[in-house]
Amino acid sequence: MMTLEQYSVRQIKGVSAPKEQELHAFGVHTVADLLDYFPFRYEDYRVRALSDVKDGDKATVQGVVRGMPVLQRYGKNKSRLTCKIEIDFLLVTAVWFNRHFLRDQLTPGRTIILTGKWEQHRQQMTVSESEFPEGAGSAKSGTLQPVYSVGGAITQPWMRKTIKQALQQYGAMIEEVLPFELMERHRLIPRRDAVLHIHEPGDIREGLEARRRMVYEELFLFQLKLQAYRMLSRKRGDGIAHLIEAETIRQFAATLPFELTDGQKKVVNELLVDMRQPASMNRLLQGDVGSGKTVVAAIALYGAVKSGHQGALMVPTEILAEQHMRSLTKLFEGMDVEVGLLTGSMTERRRRDVFAGLQMGLIDIVVGTHALIQETVFFRSLGLVVVDEQHRFGVNQRSVLRRKGMNPDVLTMTATPIPRTLAITAFGDMDVSTIRERPHGRKPIKTYWVKHSMMDRVLGFIRREVGEGRQAYMICPLIEESEKLDVQNAIDQYMQVQQAFPDLKIGLLHGRLSAAEKEQVMSSFGANELHVLVATTVVEVGVDVPNATLMIVMDAERFGLSQLHQLRGRVGRGAHQSYCVLVADPKSETGRERMKVMTETDDGFEVARRDLEIRGPGDFFGTKQSGLPEFRVADMAADFEVLEMARDDAAELCARDDFWDNPAYARMQAKLNRDQLFQGEQLD
Template identity: 80%
Template sequence: MQLDQISVRQIKGVSAPKEQELHAFGVRSVADLLDYFPFRYEDYRIRELADAKDGEKVTVLGIVRGVPVLQRYGRSKSRLTCKVEVGQWLVTAVWFNRHFLQDQLTVNREVMLTGKWEQRRLQMTVSESEFPDSARSAKSGTLQPVYSVSGSMTQAWIRKTIRQALAQYGTMIEELLPHELVERHDLMARRDAVQRIHLPDDASEGQAARRRLVYEELFLFQLKLQAYRALNRKRTDGIAHRIESETIREFAATLPFELTDGQKKVVNEILTDMRRPSCMNRLLQGDVGSGKTVVAAIALYGAVKAGHQGALMVPTEILAEQHMRSLQRLFADMGVEVALLTGSLTERKRRDALAGLQMGIIDIAVGTHALIQEDVFFRSLGLVVVDEQHRFGVNQRSILRRKGMNPDVLTMTATPIPRTMAITAFGDMDVSTIRERPHGRKPIKTYWVKHGMMERVLAFIRKEVTKGRQAYIICPLIEESEKLDVQNAIDLYVQTQQSFPDLRIGLLHGRMTAAEKDGAMGAFGSNETQVLVATTVVEVGVDVPNATLIIIMDAERFGLSQLHQLRGRVGRGEHQSHCILVADPKSETGRERMKVMTETDDGFEVSRRDLEIRGPGDFFGTKQSGLPEFRLADMVADYELLETAREDAAELTEREDFWSDASYARVRGVLQKDSYFQGEQLD
């Protein structure tokens, strides 16, 4: 029997109530428990006080040299002090609310103390203590694992239970990785690694165990992604689009601008994929305003000219309407029919759009999640483009894909993703990247000011509007909140009207109807309103080239990537643009964000710094993006192992013997448990 088939109830000391507590942590089998790794260690190794820094937490071994003195405060509080000889020092040891130790602290008895060392006072505030001559002494001289626990589950109990599980079942731990990888990377055997990560003799042993298990975790994840890619490339049931290069060149010649070298490169990558009989699964990432939309338009045009239809799914109705207008302009003389499909369409318009798609009259549908509703049918869907893909769940994307017979898929994001993140989150995709700005675009100048400088900010708005330009003012909330002392759009709108009585001020927020949003954006786009007060509804995609100034109120409340997205609403025309962050951050993280924003307007650098500050879990929002929640691995700290694991997984899955040789049976078994591969013959 394998460890994942043995219930934790079989471990000595695990009662029925404790079993239920473990279940709450997702621990049901012995394998689950042994894979319940510590997130850090408490260091109880004996130190010399001469090597300890003032204020440091240390563990020392000493001898009781004085009679303990107990002081009580009220019913339950107490302070116990005792002189203890530690090496060459006579130290005052202090315990709070440990009155029961008074009788145990007998003169000349050896004691182990863990606590904060105050060198100037020759005093240690003791958090934990043990007597080495006691049968219950367990920590002396060791590294103790620290686990995530809650409720009535204690560190002592989980440590004891895992030790017991190792004693009962440790010899049943099997190797998962192919022998060649263990040898190649000088990895600890799995049985030893599991033993040592829970019970390390020293720090280096714990680190070696962690390295082995992190590599395994990353390798198994990458193996699924690379196996998916390998099998997908072998499939020939996709659409081999017959796209003539001359057709694309003729269309590109009609554009009002010349494509950048970066755009040309990714267009070639996408069209090469589309011409193959296997399904394209490509991510197009580029900084704000780098020209991804026109690349998507060229791909959609290619699909239409090859006799198929295209679909462009975006997260908001504002963005859907803007994309539809952009595509209609680009295809005005090309005979391509573009239609909108969103939740706010009238019943008649929706009915007409559905009929047009089903009959093939409409070539390209642009819409929100309305595109994936059950009554939407295409005559021949050949290309699916998903914009700002991290805003859609994995299931939503796959439903749209099933609207056709294995159409090609191009996903786009304006959140530039560090290589580490792209490898992990999108390892099953090919990645195309546009790094350069379109010709003529100037860097956006970014400033950070405190709220006390608002008069100067208002004067700057006046200066830009006088030149004929326009400005956004962004705030985090729509209405006043008792919990958050931040500007809100409605109050800010009124204040802005009072500050500029001679200007026309617009308002845009998420609770407005679609018609109201259209009206607000239309008025701003045509310069009927000079200043637009808005929430983050304008974060993605809204394109007004005449807007050269964006003021972001309470900027410390936004994440770095979101601030960069908002900044990207300006700098889209020929004029110099500015971004002003109004913030009084109280946290170090808030100050760091402001510093990063003023130092760079390179989205890839912003993303890298955001990943460092926030960590990978919050970068997209794990549930939305399908990012894995690793037990041990950290995508920032372990990026070298991540790249190594990806290369190893890619190499193995490309080899014929991997899919048939008995030496890989166990690791193929991991793949077989995944729902995608259950229909595939892996051995």
Template identity: 80%
Template sequence: MKLDQISVRQVKGVSALKEGELHAFGVRTIADLLGYFPFRYEDYRVRELSEVKNGEKATVLGIIRGNGILQRYGRSKSRLTCKIEVSGMLVTAVWFNRHFLKEQLTPGREIMLTGKWEQHRLQMTVSDSEFPDSAKNSKSGSLQPVYSIGGNITQAWIRKTIATALEQYGPMVEEVLPYELVEEHRLMTRAEAFQLLHMPGDFRKGQEARRRMVYEELFLFQLKLQAYRSLNRVRNDGIAFRIESETIRSFAATLPFELTDAQKKVVNEILTDMRRGYSMNRLLQGDVGSGKTVVAAIALYGAVKAGHQGALMVPTEILAEQHAKSLQRMYEGLGVEVGLLTGSMTERKRRDLLASLQMGLIDVVVGTHALIQEGVFFRSLGLVVTDEQHRFGVNQRSILRHKGMNPDVLTMTATPIPRTLAITAYGDMDVSTLKEMPRGRKPIKTYWVKHGSMDRVLGFIRKEVSSGRQVYVICPLIEESDKLDVQNAIDQYVQLQQAFPDLKIGLLHGRMTAAEKDEVMSEFGANESHVLVATTVVEVGVDVPNATLMIIMDAERFGLSQLHQLRGRVGRGEHQSYCVLVADPKSENGRERMKVMTETTDGFEVARRDLELRGPGDFFGTKQSGLPEFKVADMVADYEVLETAREDAGRLTEREDFWKNESFSRLWSILKHDQLFQGEQLD
């Protein structure tokens, strides 16, 4: 039997009760238990006190030189102190709530202490201690694994149980990596790695075991993506669009501006994909204002001229309406019918639009999540474009894709994604990047000020408005909150009305109706209001070229990528634009974010720093991101291994013998287990 078919109950010492508790951690089989790796190690290697820095945790060996002194607080709390000689120094050892140790503290007896060293007080706050003359399973000199546990399961019990399982079943651990890769990268065997991750002995061996398992995790993940990609191309069941180059050139000539070289390159990449017989799966990433919408418009135009329909799905109604108007302007006089589908439409308008869509009278439909609801049918959906894709769940994108016969998919994001994340989250996609800004764009000047400088900020607002420009003021909350001491949009709106009684101030937030939002945005867009106070509703896609000043209140409350998105709402016209971050960050992380924003306007650099500061899990801001949960690997720290694993997986899946050679059968079974061959497309 294989280890993933043997119940964890078969391990000596696992009762029915303990089995139930292990199930709560997702541990059901021997394979699960052996793969339940520690998240860190406690270092019990004995050190000389002179090597230990102040505030550092360490293990030292000493001799008891006094009697224990016990102080009790209430029924269950206590403080025990004792003088210990360590490395020729007399040190005070302090235990909390370990009153039972008092009787064992015999002068002259040897003791091992693990705890935090306070050099100036010559004191160690002890977290663990043992007496070498009576310790059966001494931790001294070892690295002890620390597991994520709860309930009635203790560290001691899980350590012992995993050690028993390794003894019973360790030799049955099967190799999953091809021999050639193990040799090429000088990796230890899988069985050795399991043994050493749980019981490393020393750091060097533990690091080698970790290197092996990091590579395995990243390789197997990339193998799924690369295998899907190669199978998709073999299947060849997508739409091969017949798009004439002259059709695209003549459409581009109607635009009121010339495409940048980057836009031309990306358009060519997309059209080349669309002309092929397999379904395009491409990510278009570009910095704020780099012209992704125009590229999408050209791709949708190509799909329509080839006899199919296009769909553009966006996260908010404001953005849907804006994109619909923008496409209507671009397609004017070219015979392309654009429709808009949102959740707030009247039932009659919705019914008429759905009928037109099904009959093929609408060529391109722009919408929110309403596009993936039941009852939405297309005559011939050929191209799906999703904007700000990380806001849509995996299932939502999949539903839209299934409304056509394997339509091409173009995913757009204005959050530049570091390469590390792009090849992990979107490993099955081809990536196009827009780094070049449209001609004439001036870099936005960014400043960071404290709340005490609000008078200067108000003076800046007056200066810009007097020059005929407009201003955004962004706040993190809609109304006052007891929990967060942050400036809110409604209060800020009132304060600005008092500060500038002669100016028209607008207010925009997520709780307003669609009609109210439209009215406020229309006024601001037509320069009928001077200042717009808003929540992050304006983060994506709102385009007012006359707005030149972005003020972000309590800027430390926002992530770096979000700050960069907000900053991108200005700098869209010919005039110099500015961003002012009003913040008093308490943390080092918060100060670092303000520093990054004032140092660079490059979205890719901002994204790289954001990934370093926040880690991959928080980068997208949602759990729907599709990012895998790795047991050992870390996408930031293990970036080079990720690159290697991707290259290896790509090389392997492109080999003809990969699908025929029996030596790869273990990998086939892993791919089959993940439903790669079930006809479902990975998303």
């Protein structure tokens, strides 16, 4: 028997060949795809009392025609039709634009249903839709109408009509996917009812029940995929079991110029336990800016090298690659560990030397940008891949580096603390390690929000810090002037700071400089040869200048919360008190809320939680780059409890011995097979 996945959308009555092609653009190829193309909201056409409608709201009301219609024509083929309508004992002016044909139907005494915007102060309703309920009845009034994402030749009415037709033709074929035990446990309605009611809810309660069922199904199947993959990976055991002696790691840790925090020690132990297993490690290390993740990664890389393998550290920018190269070389001094660098701007000769060193095993650890994933890069024995600031790389880039070895261990790092919701969703197939505390001796960064009118005081603050031998960053959102955005730009700001401080050395850093120019500016700033560095967000990730104690962010409302927190983390890396000054005149409530959050807390995890609340999950990383799934109905922030429930159910099911061969789970098995879970592909 054929399933809905095997019926082309073309087989639905009313879908022509051109319309079929239009639907393909929305990812709709089969009848199953169309039935799972859910509305993102509903238009409420239920008739309301006028007294319940607020000024400016759109609503549906019922009334009686009491006056003669008046038609005014203007412009080419444009018209304005007005008529007095009695609604709830109130005489209201109804206005239609370009609906001249209604004039003959608006006869006094006739009942009419109007949908439109209510303007209370003018006692007027601008009508978008109207119906006469007598006779054959009305198509919309009294209902909740679904609203779909449409475009091109696909209109809202056409999509509604086509999905209704699909439900009539194929609704009886909708099969249950979830096992009976889970439906009973969570009191979920059958899938067939849920699909019908989510497209055509009889009332709000029916729609909410349908949505709850489909949210659970979507999150459960996604989590099942992750948990099943995790289980299979562990059973396969085809990774590298590193032979790492505890004493070797203790001796290396003893050479560090500082003592590890308790959080760092805990994470190191978690990594070493994973690396000693034959199953390939897949771990996410999240920690606030400046929490010491790089040292933890260095210890893991050292362990991989001492067990006879190589390590690779991939970072998003050349500045960061060169910084990591320097810090690792310093950490491994006298340890017989060879560290190499591979970036796009290197000369061909230097690049060939690195290629040869990796292939022959002369280079133990390589630090690089996306240059590491070139086809010409081969390793003798890649044992550990560390990806820093993972959300800066696409999913494909990360998986290509992983395939450079025979199932190497993978450590993914991020300084964007991830709320539990997103960690479970985006990284459900990973184990998660977290460093919460600051390294010893680090002081909290004091954050202030000031208006542009207080810029003189900000400049005085710079003078004070520089006078005490410190340095300052000044960050701007754009490189050069834009007519669209009234924001300070880096080039203008650089010139203004030079005028304000003719006796100081000011640097300029932005994305349009060449790699060599960027490196020159950062080296000068790092060596305390520049007092103030005016820059775009190039400095956001990982640049480490302990003597910099002041971060000024111009037009701070233009930045997201996590980005502001990342920028703030560029200071506070030494023993001196550091400050972050946000210069902003936010016009929106969101902008003011961001400034409030930044001044209230410097805990990255709290900032991340509030950021998720303000922005929603889709923008948290940038969906396309992070591999974050785009759910049809689920919302990770609003449906967090369902997400946790689905994750626990999926983990429990995968742990059962009978899950893999019990006929009761056959449909879920088929779903996982369709998603190519068992094709040996890595999830990233």
